[in-house]
Amino acid sequence: MSGPVLVLGTGLLGASIGLGLSRLGVDVRLSDPSPTAQLVAQDIGAGRVLAPGDALEPQLVVVAAPPDVAAAVVADALRVYAGATVIDIASVKASILRSLQDDVAAGRLGAEQLRRYVGTHPMAGREKSGPAAARGELFTAMPWVVCAHETSDPAAVRVAGDVAIDLGATVVRLDAAEHDAAVALVSHFPQIASSLLASRLMNAPAHALALAGNGLRDTTRIAASDPKLWIQILSHNAPELVTILHGLREDLNRLIATLEAPDAEGAHLDLAELMSQGNAGQARIPGKHGAPPQAFAVVTVIVDDRPGQIAELLTAVGEAGINLEDLRMEHSSGHQVGLVEMSVLPGRSAELTEFLTQRKWKVIQ
Numbered sequence: 001m002s003g004p005v006l007v008l009g010t011g012l013l014g015a016s017i018g019l020g021l022s023r024l025g026v027d028v029r030l031s032d033p034s035p036t037a038q039l040v041a042q043d044i045g046a047g048r049v050l051a052p053g054d055a056l057e058p059q060l061v062v063v064a065a066p067p068d069v070a071a072a073v074v075a076d077a078l079r080v081y082a083g084a085t086v087i088d089i090a091s092v093k094a095s096i097l098r099s100l101q102d103d104v105a106a107g108r109l110g111a112e113q114l115r116r117y118v119g120t121h122p123m124a125g126r127e128k129s130g131p132a133a134a135r136g137e138l139f140t141a142m143p144w145v146v147c148a149h150e151t152s153d154p155a156a157v158r159v160a161g162d163v164a165i166d167l168g169a170t171v172v173r174l175d176a177a178e179h180d181a182a183v184a185l186v187s188h189f190p191q192i193a194s195s196l197l198a199s200r201l202m203n204a205p206a207h208a209l210a211l212a213g214n215g216l217r218d219t220t221r222i223a224a225s226d227p228k229l230w231i232q233i234l235s236h237n238a239p240e241l242v243t244i245l246h247g248l249r250e251d252l253n254r255l256i257a258t259l260e261a262p263d264a265e266g267a268h269l270d271l272a273e274l275m276s277q278g279n280a281g282q283a284r285i286p287g288k289h290g291a292p293p294q295a296f297a298v299v300t301v302i303v304d305d306r307p308g309q310i311a312e313l314l315t316a317v318g319e320a321g322i323n324l325e326d327l328r329m330e331h332s333s334g335h336q337v338g339l340v341e342m343s344v345l346p347g348r349s350a351e352l353t354e355f356l357t358q359r360k361w362k363v364i365q
């Protein structure tokens, strides 16, 4: 990317894109209706806040706003920034494209303007929101879907692919409907399954929860995701999800019947089939494209950029009695802070976070 790049919406995703591009030397400008989100994104090094009246001619506008408002923000950007490619990164694609096409049909947007729009979706994120949780390397070795539409300008499609590649992602080309069907299965349904599972814990007795091990943690991490965002994602992709949930209901009914008579003829075979079908499905999930497996949990601490800080931090980790498996340091260019990423065994990360937080270290949650 040559830039400038304007990021509209500087939450988790917008700030992560800003951080990654800024690190590559691209001029990134930031804008968000929340002044706090803008300033935090600027402070961590994701770019510079766009001042009112700034005459900017961006090469690319990245709309990183929630799905409900993404189409309106894209349409606005297409009208305001006449030369720019405009992409959005929302988790659903067909409803946003439909809304923009309706704008064209109603004369609110020019057909020529729509040619500069390309829908995209990085398949990378976190269960946290807001710019404080942003990571410049979030997209490394992850898929990034580029959904050209019938009238997309090939030059705009190229720019959309370039930003994904510059951020280390692997470009996957699909149309909007194919995208929505695919992510219903591999992203939206897992969110529902995790939320349903975790909701069973609401009234669980404390002694049961005290026994929770990695099985429960692995299957419920994303149940901590932001409800405001997911209400939008699930409702925008409802028809695809309903089909999957009907299939799940059939499987559940069969499992209930089997477990109601666990010694009946064929019951054990049924359970074996359930498990082996799960094994077969799990074995089909590809690893990160070329990235090493993530065996450790990462605890991230913001440190002031002054002598002795890292030594103090490592001493504190030693006092906690926790072994560091790996250590990385990220600098926010131009700012007086660094991010120290410490890899520890997954079972120790909560303990380390609590220990450091009590000692007033700024641990990013």
Ligand SMILES: NC(=O)c1ccc[n+]([C@@H]2O[C@H](COP(=O)([O-])OP(=O)(O)OC[C@H]3O[C@@H](n4cnc5c(N)ncnc54)[C@H](O)[C@@H]3O)[C@@H](O)[C@H]2O)c1
Residues within 6 Å of the ligand: 008, 009, 010, 011, 012, 013, 014, 031, 032, 033, 034, 037, 064, 065, 066, 067, 069, 070, 073, 089, 090, 091, 092, 121, 122, 123, 124, 125, 126, 127, 128, 129, 130, 131, 229, 233
């Ligand atoms: N969270 C994930 O894991 C993930 C992954 C891939 C894609 N996405 C998509 O990225 C987008 C942003 O998600 P996020 O996780 O960064 O959410 P977030 O809540 O962290 O950030 C969203 C930001 O958009 C801002 N915003 C709200 N209305 C706006 C408007 N009209 N114009 C500009 N900005 C506006 C909010 O103030 C907020 O700062 C969503 O469309 C989401 O579907 C999320």
Ligand SMILES: O=C(O)C(=O)C[C@]1(C(=O)O)C=C[C@@H](O)C=C1
Residues within 6 Å of the ligand: 090, 091, 122, 123, 124, 125, 126, 127, 128, 186, 187, 188, 222
């Ligand atoms: O890893 C996570 O926490 C995510 O929720 C990321 C995830 C996913 O399902 O993979 C979630 C929604 C986004 O649209 C893209 C990525």
